[in-house]
Amino acid sequence: MADIEVFLDQTPGETRGVIARKGRYHHLIIQRDSDRPSDRLGARSVGRIARVEPALRGAFVDLGAGEPYGFLPLGQNDKPGEGTKVEVEVAAEPRERKGPVLRRLGDASGEPRLLAPGPDVAAILSVLAPGVTPQTGVAAIRAALEAEEDALSSSVVDPSCGLDLMIQRTRALIAVDIDHAPAPGRDSRKNRETANREGLAHAARLLTLKGWGGLIVIDLIGVGLHGDTIMKMARAAFAGEPQTAFGPLSRFGLMQLSLPWRRTPLDERLLDGAGRPGLEARSIDIVRQLRLALLSDPATPRFVARCAPEAAALAAPLVEALGPRGGLLADPSMAAGAVRIEEAP
Incomplete structure (x- = not known):
């Protein structure tokens, strides 16, 4: 995989831009047709x-x-x-x-x-990754789905350095817990430093990917850490956000920093108040899954997306935009959020 890959998924109802660096997703920008243009960044x-x-x-x-x-x-x-x-x-x-x-x-x-209006997704991608041509079609749809899964996750495990990271948002702050699982035959002190460095890098990546800002508290591995060393790690990890404000490292291994809010958090865009995919998100996902099938198999005359009636009602006009090869079937027996792509008889 190239060091930087850019993807542009233009599914009816929603456009997504994705940037991956060294195989890890760093940006997922979502703009919907239903957005108020006056509210965009x-x-x-x-x-x-x-x-x-x-x-x-x-x-x-x-x-x-x-x-x-x-x-x-x-x-x-x-x-x-x-x-x-x-x-x-x-x-x-x-x-x-x-x-x-x-x-x-x-x-x-x-x-x-x-x-x-604010810049569209293509313009944003050109600023974040200048000179890189976005991939479209099947590759972009798959990247958009994978980046969404990554953005909604709350943990990162990296066995190569023993990193176990958790990230959670509350009303007051964002908590990042960087933990370390020692392995036999490894220098625990040296590996702890590596895990802290990688943990800070993943924390910066996930915060950007999720669109989160505000007060962040990071619980690093160990106590009595060398403040200058940790600060250099943190500044390198958050170098992509020049407005990051760093607080001092406490003797308990806690670091505080502040990031500006810019974009609507992805969890608020994709999930409802109960933490489940919202109706609009489910409806657009149906269209995206159907579009993926159409592009992946151009030889099949027609595909139909089977889903629950509530989502089908919202997805219907978007499916029409895919052309005559795409269809929709409202099935009361389907669970909310479920979709099945079938070849039309």
Whole structure:
């Protein structure tokens, strides 16, 4: 596998961009047709100050698409009145059912409206991996599915260095536990350092892949670690995010750092409140699985995706976009989230 591979999957209803480095997925960017263009990272709009909240040191801004409104942080000298028109840019996409975080560009006039959408997936990939041509078709679909599985996982096990990593997000912070399983015949001290280095690299990769930010606490292997050595490891691991803020290493082997929020977390995009795949995600997955079958076997005249009626209703117009070789069958006996691709009789 090449050091850097880029994939672009344009399935009806959703576009995914994937970047893999040395066989590991680092980026999974998802944009859906149902997204509000004004909420995408980098989108510029004219907004109207709908409400000022001094306690939050910010204002809620109507971007013309309804609630939830965007949130505009205010400086000490910023005192816009309600109804003020401002030009803003999305600095962080919506998360936790809240609107996007905005950056003020200047004054504006007229009704709230979109001035320029944020970059599409292809443009984002060209910035993250300049000069690398994205793979499409079957390879891109498989990469998109594998990257999703990786993004939703909470652990990494690397037997080569004895690494056992767990990552979890709570309302307050993100916890990363880097653990080590010693092996007979290995230098435990040297292997511990390697496991810490690899653990920090995997933590940085997973945080980017998942789209998580905020306060991160990393529990490293061992106590009384050499602070300068660990800090060099951490800075190298998070070199791709220049706005990372590092805290000191505690005597208990805990490191704190902060990452900016930018994109809607993938777990919020793909899962519902109970941690199961959401209806829209399930419906688009049906279309993606059907498209994979069509591209993998161009000789078969027609394929049909069999799924539960609820998902079929949402997937139907997307399946039509695949052309006459693709069909859909609503089957009440199918479990929610299940899909079976069949050759049409």
